[in-house]
Amino acid sequence: MSEQDLTARLIDLAAKRFKKSAESLKSDDDFFQALGIDSMQAMELLTEIEEHFEVEVPDYELQGVTTFAGLAEVVKRRVP
Amino acid sequence: MSRTFEGKTLRFSHVGSALEVVLNRAPCNEIGLETLTELEVLANYVRDGASGARAMIFYSEIPTGFSAGADLKALYTGIVERRAKGMTMAAATQEVRSFLDRIHSVFNAFDMAPFTTIAATHGVVFGGGFELALTCDVIIADKSARFCFPELRLGLVPGFGGIPRLSRDVGNAVVRDLLLTGRSLNATRAHEVGLVSQLVARGEVLAATRALATQTARFDAATTTTAKTFMKPIPTEQLANEKALFTMLFTSPIVEAALAKFFHSTDVRPYLP
Numbered sequence A: 001m002s003e004q005d006l007t008a009r010l011i012d013l014a015a016k017r018f019k020k021s022a023e024s025l026k027s028d029d030d031f032f033q034a035l036g037i038d039s040m041q042a043m044e045l046l047t048e049i050e051e052h053f054e055v056e057v058p059d060y061e062l063q064g065v066t067t068f069a070g071l072a073e074v075v076k077r078r079v080p
Numbered sequence B: 001m002s003r004t005f006e007g008k009t010l011r012f013s014h015v016g017s018a019l020e021v022v023l024n025r026a027p028c029n030e031i032g033l034e035t036l037t038e039l040e041v042l043a044n045y046v047r048d049g050a051s052g053a054r055a056m057i058f059y060s061e062i063p064t065g066f067s068a069g070a071d072l073k074a075l076y077t078g079i080v081e082r083r084a085k086g087m088t089m090a091a092a093t094q095e096v097r098s099f100l101d102r103i104h105s106v107f108n109a110f111d112m113a114p115f116t117t118i119a120a121t122h123g124v125v126f127g128g129g130f131e132l133a134l135t136c137d138v139i140i141a142d143k144s145a146r147f148c149f150p151e152l153r154l155g156l157v158p159g160f161g162g163i164p165r166l167s168r169d170v171g172n173a174v175v176r177d178l179l180l181t182g183r184s185l186n187a188t189r190a191h192e193v194g195l196v197s198q199l200v201a202r203g204e205v206l207a208a209t210r211a212l213a214t215q216t217a218r219f220d221a222a223t224t225t226t227a228k229t230f231m232k233p234i235p236t237e238q239l240a241n242e243k244a245l246f247t248m249l250f251t252s253p254i255v256e257a258a259l260a261k262f263f264h265s266t267d268v269r270p271y272l273p
Helices: A003-017 A031-035 A039-053 A068-078 B033-047 B072-084 B089-111 B127-134 B162-169 B172-181 B187-192 B205-216 B221-231 B236-250 B253-264
Strands: B010-015 B018-023 B055-060 B065-067 B116-121 B124-126 B138-142 B146-148 B184-186 B198-200
Touching (some): A003 A068, A039 A068, A039 B184, B018 B205, B065 B116, B065 B127, B072 B253, B089 B127, B116 B127, B124 B127, B127 B146, B127 B162, B138 B187, B138 B205, B146 B187, B162 B172, B162 B236
Parallel strands (some): B065 B124, B138 B198
Antiparallel strands (some): B010 B018
């Protein structure tokens, strides 16, 4: 799966979870701002991602990650 | 006679054969002095046998999760207030030690309860909240649950008995992973490593927990107590060591600096040192 496809899937997943329109979200959006979420809800998103892609993503790898594209880069390393 | 309790941070009542404890303190059941005082009411009731209850269930009504752990904001303001009063570090440390002694007494009472205890978890199960769940005989988790020991981010180790209790239940590699990385484990992984006994769909944890409580009530009460005492010894020496370690680390300026950063942060992103 390309990083671009992965980013699109992450956007779909986040949009569904936080009831946003996927079309309104862009790969370089700050996902905290775009989704209007806080740190606790970010944990929910992490759980959704891990469940959906059947991977584990250590929290510390997300330090400093703010965009969907950045998120895809981290998740891609974990997808077999 | 069975009793009910309605506190500011939690309430408990008998539902069928089980004593149900509902945690409900916003934002996510942080454990401070008020919660501790109410947990002490519960612990005394448990020590007295909880009117013959056959099981005890802990669950949270807060959507975010079971508990985010110790009340770090109260911990920090406590440090600041003590300093303003001119309290010495030795006296402040003694206060922390006293808090720990009280929480350990309460958690030991839950751990040794003469009936089956179950933590029904969802969402955030962090720090002291995780340590509360670890006092229980069985942890049931819905798929949203995440388990974490974030204490090293603050320059501390878990202080409510988490390390000895987790070591009692799972392998040392898992304990080190959680402790030394500060990462959170999702419910599926926690189930795989044996920390979580049952994994259920989102929103189904209370129903599954009540079904288990009903099942345990079918067994002979004395046999249950005997089996539990045999299989779940209190790790007394390790608990004392952990308390001493926490108290020693608490005196470091690293802790106050980390707490100050946490207290003053207005960032919506997860707190990281």
